[in-house]
Amino acid sequence: MTTNILEMRGITKTFPGVKALSNVTLSAERGEVLAICGENGAGKSTLMKVLSGVYPHGSYTGDIVFEDEIVEFKDITDSEAKGIVIIHQELALSPYLSIAENIFLNNELKNSFGLIDWNKTNHEAQKLLARVGLSDNPTTRIMDIGVGKQQLVEIAKALSKRVKLLILDEPTAALNDEDSNHLLNLILHLKGQGITSIIISHKLNEIKKIADSVTVIRDGKTIETIAKTDVTEERIIKDMVGRDLESRYPDHTPNIGEELLRVEDWTAHHPQDQSRVVVDNVNLTVHAGEIVGIAGLMGAGRTEFAMSLFGRSYGTKISGRVFKRGQEIKTRTVSEAIANGIAYATEDRKTYGLNLIEDIKRNISMASLGKLEKWGLVHDNEEYRVANEFRTSMNIKAPSVLAKTGKLSGGNQQKVVLSKWIYSDPDVLILDEPTRGIDVGAKYEIYAIINKLAAEGKGIIVISSELPELLGISDRVYAISEGRITGELPIAEATPESVLKLMTMEKPR
Amino acid sequence: MTKLENRPTDNTAAASQVHPASNKFTNWLSHVLADLGKNGIFLALIAVVVLFTVLTDGILLRPQNISNLIVQNGYILVLAIGMVMVIIAGHIDLSVGSVAAFVGACSGVFAVNWGLPWWLAIVLSLAIGALVGVWQGFWIAYVGIPAFIVTLAGMLIFRGLALVVLGNANIGSFPAEYRALGNGFLTDLFGSFPIDPLTVGVGVIAIAALIIQQVRTRAGRQKYGQEVEPLAWFITKLVLITVVIGAFAYALASYKGIPITLIVLAVLVMIYGIIMNRSVFGRHIYAIGGNRHAAELSGVKARRVDFLLFVNMGVLAALAGLIFTARLNLAGPKAGDGFELEAISAAFIGGAAVQGGVGTIAGAIIGGLIIGVLNNGMSIMGIGIEWQQAVKGLVLLLAVAFDVYNKRRAGAGR
Known part of the structure; x- marks a missing residue:
């Protein structure tokens, strides 16, 4: 018996016209925590879908060896x-439904009559x-517990x-720091019980905390597997993007x-x-060419402030x-806000930002x-041209602007x-979590875009949960806590210390 | 109606990217296949027509029957136009049959009981349809009650009101001008010939306009550097369209000429096709159906769009009621029974998505025509109403199942 619980050998998976995985090799030792890193679109999720049978045996080539035998899964x-x-x-x-x-x-537990016990x-x-550290009543409905606990229920x-x-x-993408920590500790705890984990993550610090080894995937290929002792952020980032990132934040000279x-x-x-x-009672100012950060914990009122300002999209009794x-x-x-030169890019782009069934152009x-209207009709060739310009200038990777978002x-x-x-030509852009859930390389590009907008004299407000990011790109930072x-x-x-202190400052009571 | 199918997304560039074609033939083939895939509904119509032509020994395609097909289904097609718009926005309207009956009854009171001039009766009736739409749109858009509930209530309310207006009796014998809406023909303007020259002329103009429009669209896209289909396939398509329209016009010309219903329908398809493809309002409808939150946060006034959609549906339901009443020359209590289901079926057979955001006017019209050919073909064959219902139900199910299957296959790419 080898020490490896899992080996994936030479996995290749193609979709019409795209080679998503090409000869990927991956192995996990029994009882370790293996982290998989890679930019979005690198093939991590596809690989996991191959492993779990979402893509059944036969739709890929290569072997999956689990506990020393070749397995051929038909489904999950x-x-x-x-x-x-x-x-x-x-x-x-x-x-x-309840937690239980x-x-x-x-997988219901049934009594001798075949009814649920x-x-x-x-x-x-x-x-x-109890094993995942929750003491909630199992009859509680899922909707009544927070996202952090829901994640633990999934593990249970x-x-x-x-x-x-x-x-x-x-x-941990949707979790706050406390819940994230709890979850990571739980993974380590389960490791103690002999459960092997594979964790896909963008967050390099948490990888360093829990992973025994890190496998980096880029463009559907395994780049390397790094042992815990050799893991550094720089090395992972270099593997992920395929080049050195001298700085994670592009240079920005405020004007x-x-x-x-x-x-x-x-x-x-x-x-x-x-x-x-x-x-x-929020008071704030933004100057031309300035990038202003708003720091705050989740629920501090950052998004609520931005959305209430942007066409009263949130809240009541607004003054x-x-x-x-x-x-x-x-x-x-919203249309009044847009007409007055304000733009707001939402934090959850899939739910609030994009029409996913429509193409890039129309989004x-x-x-x-109104800008494309001519004699009451939308000038669609002009629309195509504009969208194509953005595709080039923003480096949107898609076969054409007719691709669905x-x-x-x-x-x-x-x-x-x-x-x-940007096409709505605003003076002030409010960007809510502009880099959430996107990979390091694309983050850098987004920062560069933000800098460019500031250099053009626009005022930028950036809301972010990632303090290093906020400090890395802003010219001035506001901290918000309990709506103030x-x-x-x-x-x-x-x-980080000074801002965190302000972010957690409670209201005098 | 094919000319209105060229929504910008129909450009085949995206499809051809999937098969990076190096040589000319595979490129051509991939365009043909992509077009066939997208126009599957059009092929389905052709298949149904061919099937029933064979089954009815050619009776289906006799000039008189072709003319009848249009006149008999005109009101369903009018409803399908409004319905597909409502469905694209993510709603549904169950009340259109009842509203058509109610407005038909009102028009009877105006035109027959009160003896108002025919044009005034029509205008008033359409205004009542708009009011019905205002009523339903108010509850849906501004109170926030789901359209399913509001229009289910409307289905009962307006059926009831139709009976109230009729007072337990049919109203009949409408003025001739009014009746023309349902069974009149535009013909013999230049005297009487075996083949009506006016109809032929209109057919030729339609073909010419369509070709010019297609060529201009293609040239426009090329000018902006967009990928277009290969010239050979483009010409093949134009020839096919020309043949179909030409044959259709010839059939009408050798019978009674152009049905007034067809004129009304053609104008509606043109106007609404442009609204849905090219106007800001149309874009907003698709945006709301695709992602309401995102649309609202992009400045789309979703409530107003919803409201206007139902006002529009009310007017079109009224128009359908008028056409139906005119055709029967009778406003009765059973009018409009089941119209809503046929209109909804037409929209879904025509490719509209249950979740909203997807659908076309042209698709809904073709969907309506498929239902019409089924009705007509099975009637000619002497199949009873009970089997007709069952077959239509099955066709709806299969059409949507096919659509879902197609999307799943296309979506498996990622």
């Missing part, structure tokens, strides 16, 4: 029977929850299937001009609970004044159709969203 049920469980980035839980029902979904179900669920579900190899696809936007006493209340103040170049402007509807023109990788989708807003601006620091004075 096959791979789960062998103890391989994959937890996808988008959680696959039913929100209206979700854990035993399609609820006592046993809830009891077993309780035991599984995997445990119920006697998992030997657990695959987690970007498990700050006149005051562009001033928001005074901006207040918004929760849409359902109108007594709750979500945005509390406050907005000035552009000293003139008061109104932003009561880019969406906010500015749902088929693009995260980084390219984000470039389409940015193109849409708790401080403002020029970049020279902003350190």
Whole structure:
């Protein structure tokens, strides 16, 4: 018996016209945590789908060896029977069912009449929850627990299937720091119990924390596998992008001009609970050519502030004044905000930013159709030309602007969203989590685009959960906590510690 | 109607990228295949026509029957236009049959009981349709009640009101001008000939306009550096279209000329085709159906679009009610029964997506024609209404299943 629980040998998978995986080799030792890194579109998810049987045997070439035998999975049920469980980035839980029902979904515990044994179900669920460190009542509905706990329920579900190899696809992408830490510790804990894990992640610091080895994939090929002792961020990044990134943030020499936007006493209340103040007397300014960062924990009111400002897209009982170049402007509807030169790129581009079933061209023109109108009709050849220009200038990787945005990788989708807003010709761009879920190389490109916009004299507000990113690109940083601006620091004075302190400052009570 | 099919996304560039064609023939072939794949619905119509031509010993394609096909299905096609727009935006309208009956009844009161001039009766009836749309649009767009519920209620409300207006009796004997809407013909303007010259002339103009439009579109795309289909295939398509329209015009010309219903329909298809393909309003409808949040955050006034869509549907339902009433020369309580289902079927057979965001006017019209040919063909064969229903249900199911299968195959790419 070898020490490897899994070996994937020479895996090649082609889609019509695209070679997604080419001769990929991967091995995981029994009881280790293996991290897989790679840019979006590098083939990580495809590889995991091959492994878990989503792409059945026969649709790829190469061998999968699991526990010393060649396996040929026809579907996920096959791979789960062998103890391989994959937890996808988008959680696959039913929100209206209880924790216990979700854990035993399609694996129900039955009594001798073939009916569900609820006592046993809830009891077993309780035991599984304890193993992942949850003490919630198993009859609680999934929708009533947070995302962090939902992730743990997924793992409990995997445990119920006697998992030997657990695959987690970007498990912490939607989690806050505390939940992330808990999850990572749990993975280490499970490792102690002999469960092997493969974790796909973009977050290099968490990889360093838990992984025993790191396999880097680029363009559908294995680049190398790095042992824990040799892992450095620089090396991983270099492998991922195929070149050295001297700096993760492009150079930016601020050329700050006149005051562009001033928001005074901006207040918004929760849409359902109108007594709750979500945005509390926010005052801020943005100058021409300036990149202003807004730092805050999740739920601090960052997005709520931006959306309430942008055409009252969030909240009720909104008050406050907005000035552009000293003139008061109104932003009561989205179209009014756009007309007044404000653009807002949302944090969740798939749900709020893009029409995924429509092509790149029509997504880019969406906010500015008026510009393309001629005699009441949209000039579609002109639209094509404009979209093509953006495809070139923004380096959107797609066969043509007629490609559906749902088929693009995260980084390219984000470039389409940015193109849409740049085409609306705004003075102030609010970018909410502009690099969430996109890979290092594309992040760099997005930063370069932000710098270019600032250099053109636009005012940029960047909202980000990643403090290093915020400090890396901003000229000035506001910290927001519980809906209030708790401080403002020029970049020279902003350190992670000082900003974090402001971000966690509580309201005097 | 094929000329309105050229939504910009129909450009085959994306499809051909998948098969990087190095030589001319494979390139040509890939374009043909891509076009056939996209126009599968058109092929289905041809298949159904051929099938019933054989089964009915050619009766289906007799000039008189072709003319009847249009006149008998005109009101369903009018409804299908509005319905596909509603469906693209992600809604549904179950009330159109009842609204058609209600407006038909009102028009009876105006034109027969009150003796108003025919044109005034028509205008008033359309206005009532608009009011019905305002009512339903208000609940859907501004109160936020799902369209399924609002129009289910509307189905009952307006059926009830139709009975109230009719007062338990049929209203009949409409003025001749009014009746022309349903069974009139535009003919013999230049005197009486065995082959009506007017109809032939209109057919020639239609073909010429279509060719000019296609050539201009192609030239425009080339000017902007977009990929276009190979010239040979482009010409082949034009020839096919010319033959189909020519044969159709000849058939009409050798019977009674151009049905008024067809004129109304052609104008509607043209106007709404342009609205959906080229106007900002049309773009907004697709955007809302594709992703409502994203559309709203791009400045689209989604509620207003929803509201206008239902007002529009109300007017088109009224028009369908008028055409139907005119055809029967009778406003009765059973009018419009089941229209909503045929219109919805037409939209879905024509490729509209249940989730919204996808669909075309041309597709809905072809879907409606498929249903029409099925109805007509099976009637000629003497198949009973019970089997007709079952067959139509099966066709709807298979059409959507085929669509889903196709999408899954195409979507497996990633």
